Amino acid sequence: MTDAPVGAIVRYVVNQGQPLDRVFQALADPTRRSMVERLVRGPAPVRELAQPFAMSLPAVMQHLQVLEACGLVRTEKVGRVRTCHIEPAGLRMAEDWLGDQRTGWERRLDRLGDHLTDHSEPEEGRPA
């Protein structure tokens, strides 16, 4: 059995769409999110990063490739050890997009609140 089908999926995930597509796609997997959660606490060699997961080292490497291709993780090899580092810019891009949506939503609530205040009338049967 070869790893061709998994490789094909990785290439598909890696090559499609806008940067934000690829960042959200990368974060849509619990293993990759766990890797990000580990790496924000500091760099780690691949073998240490792989250790908590019940999967083969090649499978871990495929997940790392997805994280690397979308710019969330950078790896560097010194001698025989490949070390993984978080790249916070990708996380920031995703957080900024979500923050923009929250701002849009909050502005709408503010406008709705203003509208209700402007149009509120004293209720019937109660002193104004």
Add this chain to the structure above:
Amino acid sequence: MTDAPVGAIVRYVVNQGQPLDRVFQALADPTRRSMVERLVRGPAPVRELAQPFAMSLPAVMQHLQVLEACGLVRTEKVGRVRTCHIEPAGLRMAEDWLGDQRTGWERRLDRLGDHLTDHSEPEEGRPA
């Protein structure tokens, strides 16, 4: 030609994994992000939501199903008009996860800064 293959993809996307998997998966598509961007500004009927996209109404409905299944969008039908509303809790969940990663990263930088301050020595050849 039937819409079965697209339906199968939607069911696959909709049914797999944790809530955060499904929210990030839903946001990994530019059409679905555009729909969210529109809906944070206020509710919209499906036909108005579909209007900017060069795709069939069934294709738009498939995207809406993905957004609805992961809880980012709620739709309600009154008479013949189906209206879409944003559900901000799903966006907040994704933003919170990203915020936690940023906090983890910033704490690490703080610790690194403290460590460098504690271990800094006056440089040779320069007055202390």
